[in-house]
Amino acid sequence: MAKKDQRMSETETEEEEETEAESMSESESESGSEEQKQESKGGGIDYIMSLPDVPRNLPPHVELQRTRVFANIDAPTHTDSIQYSGAFASVGLDNSFRLDQFRNNFRVEVIRFSDDGMDMEFDMIGIDPALANAFRRILIAEVPTMAIEKVFIANNTSLIQDEVLAHRLGLIPISVDPRLFEYAENNAPNERNTIVFKLHVQCAKDLEEEKGQSKNKKDEKKVPPRITVKAKDLKWLPKGSEFYLESEDSNSNSTSKSKTYTSFTCSQDSLPEFSNNKIGFKEPLDDINIARLGPGQEIELEAQAVKGVGKTHAKWSPVATAWYRMLPEVVLLEEIEDKDAETLKDKCPVGVFDIEDIANGRKRINVARPRACTLCRECIRGGDEWEKRVSLRRVKDHFIFTIESTGALPPEVLFTEAVKILESKCERVISELS
Amino acid sequence: MEHGSYADNSNATFSLTDEDHTLANAVRFSLNQDPRVSFSGYSIPHPSDNRVNIRVQTTGAPAREVLKDACQDLMMMCQHVRSTLDVAVADFKLRNPPKKDEDTDMK
Ligand code: SF4
Numbered sequence: 001m002a003k004k005d006q007r008m009s010e011t012e013t014e015e016e017e018e019t020e021a022e023s024m025s026e027s028e029s030e031s032g033s034e035e036q037k038q039e040s041k042g043g044g045i046d047y048i049m050s051l052p053d054v055p056r057n058l059p060p061h062v063e064l065q066r067t068r069v070f071a072n073i074d075a076p077t078h079t080d081s082i083q084y085s086g087a088f089a090s091v092g093l094d095n096s097f098r099l100d101q102f103r104n105n106f107r108v109e110v111i112r113f114s115d116d117g118m119d120m121e122f123d124m125i126g127i128d129p130a131l132a133n134a135f136r137r138i139l140i141a142e143v144p145t146m147a148i149e150k151v152f153i154a155n156n157t158s159l160i161q162d163e164v165l166a167h168r169l170g171l172i173p174i175s176v177d178p179r180l181f182e183y184a185e186n187n188a189p190n191e192r193n194t195i196v197f198k199l200h201v202q203c204a205k206d207l208e209e210e211k212g213q214s215k216n217k218k219d220e221k222k223v224p225p226r227i228t229v230k231a232k233d234l235k236w237l238p239k240g241s242e243f244y245l246e247s248e249d250s251n252s253n254s255t256s257k258s259k260t261y262t263s264f265t266c267s268q269d270s271l272p273e274f275s276n277n278k279i280g281f282k283e284p285l286d287d288i289n290i291a292r293l294g295p296g297q298e299i300e301l302e303a304q305a306v307k308g309v310g311k312t313h314a315k316w317s318p319v320a321t322a323w324y325r326m327l328p329e330v331v332l333l334e335e336i337e338d339k340d341a342e343t344l345k346d347k348c349p350v351g352v353f354d355i356e357d358i359a360n361g362r363k364r365i366n367v368a369r370p371r372a373c374t375l376c377r378e379c380i381r382g383g384d385e386w387e388k389r390v391s392l393r394r395v396k397d398h399f400i401f402t403i404e405s406t407g408a409l410p411p412e413v414l415f416t417e418a419v420k421i422l423e424s425k426c427e428r429v430i431s432e433l434s
Numbered sequence: 435m436e437h438g439s440y441a442d443n444s445n446a447t448f449s450l451t452d453e454d455h456t457l458a459n460a461v462r463f464s465l466n467q468d469p470r471v472s473f474s475g476y477s478i479p480h481p482s483d484n485r486v487n488i489r490v491q492t493t494g495a496p497a498r499e500v501l502k503d504a505c506q507d508l509m510m511m512c513q514h515v516r517s518t519l520d521v522a523v524a525d526f527k528l529r530n531p532p533k534k535d536e537d538t539d540m541k
Contacts, residue, residue: 083462084466085466094469097464099507099510099514102511106514108515108518108519108521108522110526113526122522127515128463130460130462130463130464131508131512131515134457134459138456142456412519415519416516422460423508423509423512425456426457426461426512429450429461429501430502430505433436433448433501433502
């Protein structure tokens with residue numbers, strides 16, 4: 001449809017221009033510029049396009065379809081982004097990629113940071129969804145973090161099963177810069193690729209039980225002791241595992257040192273990165289519940305955290321969410337006044353519209369907060385007349401990006417890392433092709 | 435990883451391992467914007483295979499070079515995105531210093 005329209009309008013303009021051009025060259029023949037004559041003879045489309053009154057841009061309705069998604073009452077239309085370099089060749093417009101053009105058009109506007117600096121919202125303007133989506137996908141699935149991967153359980157008498165406990169531990173975000181670590185791959189756990197945590201908690205035995213029944217009756221209201229195990233109970237072991245390998249133990253003590261589950265060559269807190277920057281769980285992430293212990297129950301374990309990416313397991317994802325939406329655009333197609341204005345204002349659940357007073361006690365609607373629009377279409381529901389009054393659109397190249405970091409790195413660094421990862425992917429392809 | 439013909443190097447399929455929509459879609463975007471490209475597209479033959487096939491057909495230029503240029507373009511764009519974001523974040527932090535600092539100032 002759109003293409004047909006475009007072609008039709010184009011042929012029309014062509015014809016017009018041609019007649020105009022002819023008349024022009026006739027009238028100007030006296031001034032005798034031969035070049036122009038030649039051009040007009042052999043010229044065809046090139047000459048026509050060089051005339052000053054031929055539009056250099058797309059016709060407005062095509063331009064609108066190119067840059068906006070129309071959110072109609074039944075379905076959105078013109079949702080695709082036009083990538084092909086020759087898409088507008090028939091109107092003499094080059095749609096191919098130019099880096100300088102991209103550089104001129106691309107903008108980033110930071111909208112807000114949360115107080116703890118871990119949530120961030122920013123606008124990315126002038127970029128194709130293919131790239132914006134690549135960044136989002138990389139943020140979720142390919143920016144590495146550290147997460148607990150192996151759990152060695154020495155004792156667990158709590159209600160929560162070993163495997164569930166291990167899974168819960170894995171999901172706790174660790175506030176440590178993953179760039180300081182290497183991937184473990186098949187190497188033995190060492191101070192460069194593993195963080196070891198110890199968890200040893202025990203809930204007191206029920207006092208009443210020990211002290212006999214006489215007291216029990218008096219203190220019937222007393223609740224038995226309970227403990228909530230939190231992330232902050234996990235203690236960092238900079239020297240590595242404290243559990244000894246069993247086989248070494250049985251081999252008698254002929255070897256001077258019995259081996260543990262890790263082979264650290266030095267203590268992690270002697271490394272410059274960590275010496276005054278202890279690894280652990282920062283507030284408020286240290287308040288995550290791991291388990292609840294009843295009287296006499298105990299958990300003793302060691303957990304090893306390694307580096308990984310979100311596509312292996314979601315526990316390595318550095319973001320709680322990373323998402324974008326395109327900027328909504330609410331356009332009034334006609335002036336809406338008085339009663340209709342009130343109706344429209346009440347229709348919108350998020351308060352996009354405001355009413356302003358114009359002369360003679362009349363009221364007019366205006367679009368005050370289009371950014372808040374969720375495109376729920378409520379304002380164009382209720383009959384044809386409303387569809388004719390309001391047009392809802394999305395701007396195709398304006399992305400409102402939100403990143404919620406889980407605490408390993410601040411969101412702006414995560415984004416930078418994501419972009420770097422896309423770059424390294426490209427680099428890999430280039431080097432493999434050369 | 436390149437599948438094409440020796441006689442005509444303007445059409446080829448490139449099979450990339452350990453990649454998915456993330457890269458393929460971005461590269462397709464950048465390929466499509468190159469005027470030398472007459473067709474480009476990608477497919478993932480099987481979802482449990484870590485592989486993506488990128489098809490490039492050009493109007494005559496070697497497909498391999500065109501794909502390399504597309505990646506190069508993408509890298510340049512990434513670099514620009516990165517530097518723009520850094521500037522924007524630095525600007526924002528300058529304009530809105532973190533609240534903690536304000537608190538200490540008050541004290
Ligand atoms: S689409 Fe919904 S949120 Fe947007 S302006 Fe209309 S009523 Fe308000």
